[in-house]
Amino acid sequence: MNANLNANAAQVHDPVLAVSNLAISLPRGGDRPYAVQNISFEVRPGKIVCLLGESGSGKSVIASAVMGLLPEGLAPTAGSIQLLGRELVGAPQTEFRALRGPAMSMVFQEPMTALNPVMTCGEQIDEMLAQHVTLDRAQRRRMILEIMQRVRLPDPERIFAAYPHQLSGGQRQRIVIAIALILKPALLICDEPTTALDVTTQAEILGLIRELQNDSGTAVLFITHDFGVVAEIADEVVVLELGKMIERGPARTVLTQPTQPYTRMLLDAVPELAPHNRPPITDTFPLLDARNIVKTYVSGSWPGKRREVQAVKEATLVVRPRETVGIVGESGSGKSTLARCIARLIEPTGGEIHANGRSVAHLRGRGLSPFRRDVQVIFQDPYRSLNPRQTVGASIIEGPLNFGVPREQAWKRAEELMRLVRLKPEVLHRYPSEFSGGQRQRISIARALACEPKVLIADEAVSALDVSVQAQILRLLDEIQQTTGVGILFITHDLRVASQICDRVIVMQHGRIVEQGSAHEVLLSPREDYTRALLAAAPGQGFAFGRG
Known part of the structure; x- marks a missing residue:
């Protein structure tokens, strides 16, 4: 199937992915009516389009809609998603299952959650082949070893039999990429694939994605919050804010000459690799x-x-x-x-x-x-370091209580800490799931400070x-x-x-x-x-x- 789809796309140079006036509504009680609204962009063969925006801007919702992976309660209510001319809005799951792998694939942020810990890496790549091709086991094994070599995994025979926990983070991400690319899909969606990787491994993965994309003419939809990554690989950028498309254009133009205040705010927040020359601290006793x-x-x-x-x-x-x-x-x-x-x-x-x-x-x-x-x-x-069954107030006062601080005093200190991390004291009665990632990290900082430590x-x-x-x-x-x-x-x-x-x-x-x-x-x-x-x-x- 994928060979025909890719060939057709390459012949006419039509977009591999065309999103037009897409709207996806949120369930009642959400912080806004729509997860995304009036979203339009195209991804053409051999091009990389980056979706940019803060948490909650709708980047991953768009990717999930394309893949047919939206959670229950979310669904497109208007607009169109076309993959090589095929309409996906309203398509049954059987059609999505047929398209995932041969026509489109996705690389997720955290490979350890994307991979099955009780299956070998070779078995997990073979799952994709067994589902979509009519080859015997020996032929499939040859294809798997070839893709492992192509994504530059060392000693493919050993890694074929290895389990995910036996590999490094960069090697696990290469396995996920191998699974995504083995059937040569027309569209590759990358959702924060390098966020948790160190700079050298990140550079290798970005180079690999660019190289494989150039070799196969694959269209890439890339989601990231790292502007350095965007500058490195993007052809076009789509900027999202709270589900709305704020700005769109060639990557260099958007990154150097933004027209919208929101885009300028994001760019102003990018840290420079230019440290301040602070005076050394040497005259105090070490903590x-x-x-x-x-x-x-x-x-x-x-x-x-x-x-x-x-x-x-x-x-x-x-x-x-x-x-x-x-x-x-x-x-x-x-x-x-x-x-x-x-x-x-x-x-x-x-x-x-x-x-x-x-x-x-x-x-x-x-x-x-x-x-x-x-x-x-x-x-x-x-989110993983806060107990989801405890209110954030209970989590913050837990440490001081263990050290003998009276409950009333511990709670008063928790209220002071909320103000220090710029949250309202009333939120102490809420649960971690009710906060954004940045707010949860502020709560984690408050919890650490509750014990009045000397070192963080x-x-x-x-x-x-x-x-x-x-x-x-x-x-x-x-x-x-x-x-x-x-x-x-x-x-x-x-x-x-x-x-x-x-x-x-x-x-x-x-x-x-x-x-x-x-x-x-x-x-x-x-x-x-x-x-x-x-x-x-x-x-x-x-x-x-x-x-x-």
Whole structure:
């Protein structure tokens, strides 16, 4: 089927995807009548169209409508969606099932949720083939190994038999791309496919999508909140705000000469890779002093099968009051493992940790209680770190109650924290599902501050947020730091974010600290080749967003 569809599209140069005056209504009680309204754009063969906008703008709703994956309660109420001239609005699910794979495919943001953890990678690619082609098992296996080579997976035979958890994040995303592309669809939809990836893996995935798209003439609908990615790959940009199309045009024109205030606001929020030259903080006693931290994982029990992996090797760092120390590096560099060792969420194999001058590396159980109060963690996904069955007020006061603070005092403090993170105290009675992603992250920050910590560890705390919300959270953390004197250990793969918030930057590779210094020195005058490679891989290098 897909060969004919692609051939027809290529012959007449008609758009692969044509969306015209699309409207999708929300159920009653929503914050607005329509999820999207009056949306029109085209994606032609060999072109990449990016949908841009904040959370709730309708980007993913449009993609789900094209794929026939809208949740119950949402449905197109007006307009048209045509895939290679075939009308999809009102089409039965049987038709969508026939089109998914041969004519259109989708790459999702998080490969671990898109892949089945109990099936091998080869079996999961084979599912797509078995559904749509009449080839025997050996022929299908050859096709699978070929697509694995094409998406540059190392040792395809081994990965064919591997399970998703045995691969890196970048390799898992390549498996998802292989599933999407194996039947050579005319349309590829990418929904934030590089958000959770480090800059080098991100650059590889973006290059791969562009290369495969050029080779096959595939049309690509790309959804992202990363303007660096847009500058790198987009041919055309469609800007959405609260379900309405605000601006549309060639990528360079929209990104450098926007006509709408909303687009200019988004572009103004894009962090520059140009750190401020902050004065060093050296004359205060360290809040956190970790020295020669080692973390070794051991697998196997027999001497011949015993395998040791050193995730962190002799790492040393210091965090002082009102100082933000960033840790950057690729996936698997050991940055999150180091942070979790320091927070005593996992046991370090070796090394010393001092908090407020007190050794805590070897404490256990109740002995860790004062340290747990002094060091709090803000995680990447606020929805998963908040209990969906508890009101946000109950989540915020839970820590102080555990440390013996009276309930009335804890609740009063929670109300103060809501004002600090710019939310109304009344929202304490609501549940996490009633908030946006940015609001949930503010609540997670308030919960961490409720215990009045000396140090905050932020592990990819803004990586999944829109640029405008990201800018708000970074400003909020800076204001909180100046008000409370808290030290921040900030783990990120986004070098632009690191440049905006960090006083000092630590670069990790293969578990070792390879470079550290002031943010200005490390990001503008790196000494190490590895640091230079990370900076070179950052998307949108040298692009003057909104400045012509």
